[in-house]
Amino acid sequence: MMQPNFYGYLPEDNTARGQCFFLMVFIASVHNISRTISIALLASSSKTLAFAFFGCEMVFYVLIKLLRRDFIYWPPLKGKAVVFIVSLFARLIIKTIVDFSGCFHMRHPYELGGIMFSVTLFWAQLSPFVALTFYEGDAKEVRTIGFV
C-alpha cells in the first residue's frame, strides 16, 4: 500500500474491499442526491439565494486556503498567472466534487485538508434541512396569500 495511513480504511481482504467500494459508491451517490436536493430547493425558493449560499461557501473556502497559505496547488508549474489560474480552477473543482459527492480521497492535506473536509461533510448533511425551511417558508406564504 502506497500510503497506509491515508488509505488504511480499505481492507486487504478482497471481499471486504469490494464491500468497501460498494459502500463508498452508495454513500457518495446518496450524498450527491442530498446536496442536489438542497440546492434545487433553494433555487426553487430563490435563485439568488442558491447562488449566494454556494458562492459564500466557495469564497469562505478560498479565503481559508489563502489565510493558511495553502492556496497554490501542488503540481509544479511555471509562471505566476498560470499557477494562480490553475490553482483557483483546481481548488474550485475539488471543492465542488467534495460538496456533491463527499469524495473520501479529497480529505488529503494537498486537497481540502481534514478540517475543511469534515466541515464540508457536516454542512452537506445539514443543508437540505436549511433549504427545506426556506422552501416551506415560501410555500406557507403562497398558501396564506391564496387563503386570504
Place this chain on the structure above:
Amino acid sequence: MENFDVFMTVIANRLMRDSLYGTMLRVGVGAILSSVDAITDILVVAQYYREGLEDKAKILLMMITTNVIIQEIIVLLQYRKKPLRVIFTEFLTSLFFLRPAMDAYRVSINYETPETVIDPLSELIANKNTELATESIPGCILQFYVWLRNPTEAGITTLISIGISALTTGFTSALM
C-alpha cells in the same frame, strides 16, 4: 505441509489484489456509466425542447459543451508534443463523447506513450473530475430543479437521468 493451503491462499489473495482485472472492471463500468449519463442528458435536452422548456435545455446543453471544451483543452495540453494527426484523433474522441471509453481502455492495457504530460490514469482522473464538476453535478441540480418546478413536462426521463447522474457521480468519486 499443513500450512501449505494457508500459504497458497495468501499468494492467491495477493495476486488477485494486484491483478489489473479489478481496475479494468471498475474503469470499464465507470466508462459505461459516463457514456450512459451523457446519452440520458441529451435525451433530457430533447425532452425539454419538446415540452417548451427551451431555456433549461440550452443551460443543460451549455454544461455538456463546457465539459467537452475543457476535455479538448486537456487534450491540447496532454498531446501538445505529438503530431497533428494524433491531436486531431484525440480531439475527435472527446468531441464524440468517447473519452471515458478511450481512457478506460488505455488504463486497462497499461498504455504507455512518450511525449505526454501525465500518465493515462491521471488523464482519466482529470477528465472524470472535469465531467463531474461541469456536467454530472450541475446537470443533476438543474434537472432536479426543473422536476420540482415542472414535474409533468420534465417527465420520467428526467428522473432516470437524475438517478444515473447520481450513480455516475458516486462511482467516479469512489473510483478516484
